[in-house]
Amino acid sequence: MTRLRVRLLTAAVVLLFGLLIIWLAGQLQPYEDVVEHGPAPQARSNDYLAAELFLRDLGLRVTHHEGVAGLESLSASGQTLLLLGDRRNMTPGQTDRVLDWAAAGGHLVIVAERLWDEKTGKSGDLLLDQLNLQQYSTRDLDNDTQVPQPSAAEQHPQLTKLYLENESAPAYLAFDTDFHLYDADNRAHAWANSAGATHMLQLQHGEGLVTALTDSWIWQNRNIDQYDHAWLLWYLTQDSEVTLVHRSEHDSLLAQLRRHFPELLTALGLLMLFALWHAGQRFGPQLSPANPARRQLQEHLRGSAEFLLRHEREQSLLQRLQQDIQRRASQCHPGFAQLPLSGQLTLLAQLSSLPPASIEQAMRPLPQQRLSATEFTRQVAHLQTLRNAL
Incomplete structure (x- = not known):
């Protein structure tokens, strides 16, 4: 594009812009409007x-x-x-x-x-x-x-x-x-x-x-x-x-504050409410933080065991020990899981060198009724002995 064309194009744009301004100015009409702001503060x-x-x-x-x-x-x-x-x-x-x-x-x-x-x-x-x-x-x-009342002919009664x-x-x-x-x-x-x-x-x-x-x-x-x-x-x-x-x-200080500073009074009221809540008497003694020295692994294990005992009963815990013994026996003798129950008991007796009566007592099916503490402890001891022997 030559310089002449650029100048002509620029002149045309300026002319169109000027015509647009003239047209817009012709469309504008001045008017007066009175805005009432109400009475003065005085x-x-x-x-x-x-x-x-x-x-x-x-x-x-x-x-x-x-x-x-x-x-x-x-x-x-x-x-x-x-x-x-x-x-x-x-x-x-x-x-x-x-x-x-x-x-x-x-x-x-x-x-x-x-x-x-x-x-x-x-x-x-x-x-x-x-x-x-x-x-x-x-x-x-x-x-x-x-x-005395006025007559009907009287103006503005x-x-x-x-x-x-x-x-x-x-x-x-x-x-x-x-x-x-x-x-x-x-x-x-x-x-x-x-x-x-x-x-x-x-x-x-x-x-x-x-x-x-x-x-x-x-x-x-x-x-x-x-x-x-x-x-x-x-x-x-x-x-x-x-x-x-x-x-x-004159209006009291509180009335003037309510008229001119309602937000300030609201903020002060909330602040006083929070202060009273913070300083209020507790409903019980304040608990001191627990001693970190008490948090030992043995306590966590005991707490977990008590939780499982309360929610899953003794049968679930004993069943997990039996499954652990079967898993160890499968590692020592592949194909252990495919054997019948009598064959599994015989193989466990051979692997652990324990008498068959002890093996049968440890791996016997668990009863549905709740076990006593003595019976539960004895059964855990049999399972522990068998697992240690493997």
């Missing part, structure tokens, strides 16, 4: 992150506070405390200090956590019990306690409505309609009702305010943008600094 660890960012966008100063301890050190004037965390571990002393803080001019926003127990006369929620606010399940309310002065339309809120707040002392000056229950009460407490809610899920990340939830948060915290307590207690 949102997963803080259910009220959206509410916090919303308040900061309004220009309010928002701070976190870990737990209810130390809240009495906050400045009461111009301060709103959103106590949204679990208060099951709140002590009576901490309850008194929080209420004293509110009485000094602070605005306390709390969530009712427990239902009122008529038998004990308390709910176990220390804050609500001291304020004499009672929470009931709407299923347990009688007709005299329930809020399942939503909670908050009416304000100089406003023509109420604010709509999606509180859980299974719970109802009751002001036993009739101190509330503002409230918000749904079709059959009250879900927000606001009352004067000393120089400050206390706002009680049946639930705070309306301000969580997935619900704050619905209805007028964000507006209510602004309305309760306007013109004040905000302290948010949404987690009053």
Whole structure:
């Protein structure tokens, strides 16, 4: 092949390759795809992150506070405390200090956590019990306690409505309609009702305010943008600094390890199990290794003989000795195996120079019944004497 042909072939391959690339490029179509990775780690660890960012966008100063301890050190004037965390571990002393803080001019926003127990006369929620606010399940309310039912023409009967002065339309809120707040002392000056229950009460407490809610899920990340939830948060915290307590207690070390390092806990558990198994008490004494000096040929032969005696009986052992004698006689006199039994006994007597009675007693057929130890020993001795004579 000449150089010209090589160049033409190379040019043709490059041209075809370029045309293929152009065709493939024409078949490709760009598109946009949005991949949802779910909420950010900050949102997963803080259910009220959206509410916090919303308040900061309004220009309010928002701070976190870990737990209810130390809240009495906050400045009461111009301060709103959103106590949204679990208060099951709140002590009576901490309850008194929080209420004293509110009485000094602070605005306390709390969530009712427990239902009122008529038998004990308390709910176990220390804050609500001291304020004499009672929470009931709407299923347990009688007709005299329930809020009057709305007419059929009323819009959104399942939503909670908050009416304000100089406003023509109420604010709509999606509180859980299974719970109802009751002001036993009739101190509330503002409230918000749904079709059959009250879900927000606001009352004067000393120089400050206390706002009680049946639930705070309306301000969580997935619900704050619905209805007028964000507006209510602004309305309760306007013109004040905000302290948010949404987690009053931290997860234990074990709970955090189970959440973040389950493989490590599994490995540690298996390691502890193996360690206990290794160090556990044995069910019997530990056997010391046998002395190598005891392992002699005589012991092996004796053990083998005892094994054969247990499993093959005396007849098999004696028969093997008789066969060994017949094999030795065949070596000394060819044709021994073809002789009749009487001829074999006569020939054995000639070869061994033993009396015929001894030969007959050694080579006689063996009985089927089990031999005694004395009879077995005597028969072995006769066979041994005959074999040694050959």
